Amino acid sequence: xxxxxxxxxxxxxxxxxxxxxxxxxxxxxxxxxxxxxxxxxxxxxxxxxxxxxxxxxxxxxxxxxxxxxxxxxxxxxxxxxxxxxxxxxxxxxxxxxxxxxxxxxxxxxxxxxxxxxxxxxxxxxxxxxxxxxxxxxxxxxxxxxxxxxxxxxxxxxxxxxxxxxxxxxxxxxxxxxxxxxxxxxxxxxxxxxxxxxxxxxxxxxxxxxxxxxxxxxxxxxxxxxxxxxxxxxxxxxxxxxxxxxxxxxxxxxxxxxxxxxxxxxxxxxxxxxxxxxxxxxxxxxxxxxxxxxxxxxxxxxxxxxxxxxxxxxxxxxxxxxxxxxxxxxxxxxxxxx
Amino acid sequence: xxxxxxxxxxxxxxxxxxxxxxxxxxxxxxxxxxxxxxxxxxxxxxxxxxxxxxxxxxxxxxxxxxxxxxxxxxxxxxxxxxxxxxxxxxxxxxxxxxxxxxxxxxxxxxxxxxxxxxxxxxxxxxxxxxxxxxxxxxxxxxxxxxxxxxxxxxxxxxxxxxxxxxxxxxxxxxxxxxxxxxxxxxxxxxxxxxxxxxxxxxxxxxxxxxxxxxxxxxxxxxxxxxxxxxxxxxxxxxxxxxxxxxxxxxxxxxxxxxxxxxxxxxxxxx
Numbered sequence: 001x002x003x004x005x006x007x008x009x010x011x012x013x014x015x016x017x018x019x020x021x022x023x024x025x026x027x028x029x030x031x032x033x034x035x036x037x038x039x040x041x042x043x044x045x046x047x048x049x050x051x052x053x054x055x056x057x058x059x060x061x062x063x064x065x066x067x068x069x070x071x072x073x074x075x076x077x078x079x080x081x082x083x084x085x086x087x088x089x090x091x092x093x094x095x096x097x098x099x100x101x102x103x104x105x106x107x108x109x110x111x112x113x114x115x116x117x118x119x120x121x122x123x124x125x126x127x128x129x130x131x132x133x134x135x136x137x138x139x140x141x142x143x144x145x146x147x148x149x150x151x152x153x154x155x156x157x158x159x160x161x162x163x164x165x166x167x168x169x170x171x172x173x174x175x176x177x178x179x180x181x182x183x184x185x186x187x188x189x190x191x192x193x194x195x196x197x198x199x200x201x202x203x204x205x206x207x208x209x210x211x212x213x214x215x216x217x218x219x220x221x222x223x224x225x226x227x228x229x230x231x232x233x234x235x236x237x238x239x240x241x242x243x244x245x246x247x248x249x250x251x252x253x254x255x256x257x258x259x260x261x262x263x264x265x266x267x268x269x270x271x272x273x274x275x276x277x278x279x280x281x282x283x284x285x286x287x288x289x290x291x292x293x294x295x296x297x298x299x300x301x302x303x304x305x306x307x308x309x310x311x312x313x314x315x316x317x318x319x320x321x322x323x324x325x326x327x328x329x330x331x332x333x334x335x336x337x
Numbered sequence: 338x339x340x341x342x343x344x345x346x347x348x349x350x351x352x353x354x355x356x357x358x359x360x361x362x363x364x365x366x367x368x369x370x371x372x373x374x375x376x377x378x379x380x381x382x383x384x385x386x387x388x389x390x391x392x393x394x395x396x397x398x399x400x401x402x403x404x405x406x407x408x409x410x411x412x413x414x415x416x417x418x419x420x421x422x423x424x425x426x427x428x429x430x431x432x433x434x435x436x437x438x439x440x441x442x443x444x445x446x447x448x449x450x451x452x453x454x455x456x457x458x459x460x461x462x463x464x465x466x467x468x469x470x471x472x473x474x475x476x477x478x479x480x481x482x483x484x485x486x487x488x489x490x491x492x493x494x495x496x497x498x499x500x501x502x503x504x505x506x507x508x509x510x511x512x513x514x515x516x517x518x519x520x521x522x523x524x525x526x527x528x529x530x531x532x533x534x535x536x537x538x539x540x541x542x543x544x545x546x547x548x549x550x551x552x553x554x555x556x557x558x559x560x561x562x563x564x565x566x567x568x569x570x571x572x573x574x575x576x577x578x579x580x581x582x583x584x585x586x587x588x589x590x591x592x593x594x595x596x597x598x599x600x601x602x603x604x605x606x607x
Contacts, residue, residue, distance in 0.1 A: 197475060203456060207456040216436055
């Protein structure tokens with residue numbers, strides 16, 4: 001008797017592609033549905049002016065969400081970004097109104113301050129083993145408190161410095177400068193996450209910290225560094241907001257951290273670490289901005305926007321954990337046992 | 338101490354001299370452990386262990402569960418830092434503060450839990466911690482070519498190198514962990530239960546691999562519960578019991594029955 005050996009066939013490449021990119025494809029689909037829905041429901045929605053307005057409003061969220069994607073990929077979280085934005089916002093306004101330094105140096109100093117704050121929190125998380133949730137919850141309170149204390153709760157006006165105000169109000173070729181900054185940071189984040197050794201370390205640490213350490217990767221340093229990224233990104237966002245409004249306030253960016261985390265999670269990044277894309281985060285941030293803008297254009301109460309945004313986040317996480325795990329397959333559901 | 342065999346004598350408090358030590362005289366051991374102690378809280382995982390492994394030699398490390406085999410190998414690979422004792426590589430005393438130090442000395446280990454990153458693809462896991470990079474950008478083309486060569490070398494069949502490891506079978510995952518440890522010119526290779534999830538043909542491939550590496554002068558330490566495998570690749574067997582090395586036997590001078598007796602603490606009878 002002869003024995004027949006056959007090789008197992010390769011599965012369809014399209015099915016592989018779909019299951020590999022299910023997260024990004026689903027948020028992309030949802031984003032398109034939102035855009036179409038609001039275009040039909042509100043005539044002012046699909047106009048160049050309004051679209052640029054959405055992008056400008058989404059810019060600070062997107063900048064921080066890119067960094068937050070790195071943090072959440074390491075299975076961490078940074079709840080303090082809103083307070084960091086407020087602190088940078090306030091300190092920048094105080095420094096500029098006091099005329100301590102020329103404005104470009106103030107910008108650099110704020111970026112350095114953001115990095116320092118992030119590194120400080122990252123040290124507690126990575127080297128002292130305190131859960132990121134606790135460290136950054138404390139940071140949320142402490143940093144907002146500093147901002148309030150420094151400003152005594154007042155809004156600090158920024159003097160007329162055309163160079164600095166350009167950061168928030170300027171345009172290059174009709175595109176608002178904050179949009180250019182945020183897109184550039186998103187592109188940079190994409191390249192770093194998927195193409196560099198550092199990005200590989202971030203994913204490996206989030207996927208299996210002990211395996212990364214055993215493979216000789218500096219796992220702790222990597223974890224500390226991602227909080228530095230959110231610190232720097234929060235500084236950028238704080239400067240964008242300060243330059244746009246022409247003032248610094250300790251009450252800036254209240255609830256900002258929730259919008260940022262919502263954008264990242266909506267984009268399919270797993271809270272358990274190891275899995276996430278910047279493209280998904282970009283689509284998540286834009287979806288949240290589009291929903292907020294669209295509902296206002298439909299003359300729906302702004303209070304209702306919060307309810308809708310929260311509901312969408314809940315549904316997104318539900319899909320994320322229930323459907324896109326091992327039991328999900330394209331092309332027909334598996335029978336329940 | 339009931340584990341004391343007829344050849345042995347108590348060397349110190351808690352330390353037991355192994356019986357029937359067989360070492361090649363005149364050669365410097367590739368790796369040499371002396372008086373290794375390690376405690377986890379109140380539990381003394383290792384109570385003064387000596388072990389020498391020579392180049393081109395395979396030492397089988399056997400013992401009951403919780404005998405200290407994995408702890409000992411994790412100390413050699415730098416994963417744990419011992420409380421006391423010395424490690425020497427090629428006669429030079431070393432101190433491993435973390436796994437990167439051991440890796441820099443070409444000490445590689447296949448961990449029992451495999452230590453793979455599920456969300457990273459096959460070639461990413463093969464090159465984990467030593468990515469090929471130009472200006473810190475990953476050189477995926479080079480890694481892909483070399484990953485394919487690494488797997489072909491070991492007769493490992495994995496169709497898609499860019500599939501994430503979480504999608505692979507237990508055997509394929511184990512094969513990747515072995516390929517990763519064996520392919521970067523190791524000088525000491527430690528394998529903790531490398532064949533537990535493997536099929537017959539793959540076990541044969543791993544045993545062949547061990548013999549190939551031995552021929553190249555690699556010192557191999559093999560932990561396994563499949564005692565019959567030891568007789569195919571090992572030169573010596575070290576038996577652990579309750580955190581000490583109770584016996585060391587040349588493979589030619591022992592038998593499966595003797596090893597079983599040594600493992601379960603009935604070594605006095607032989």
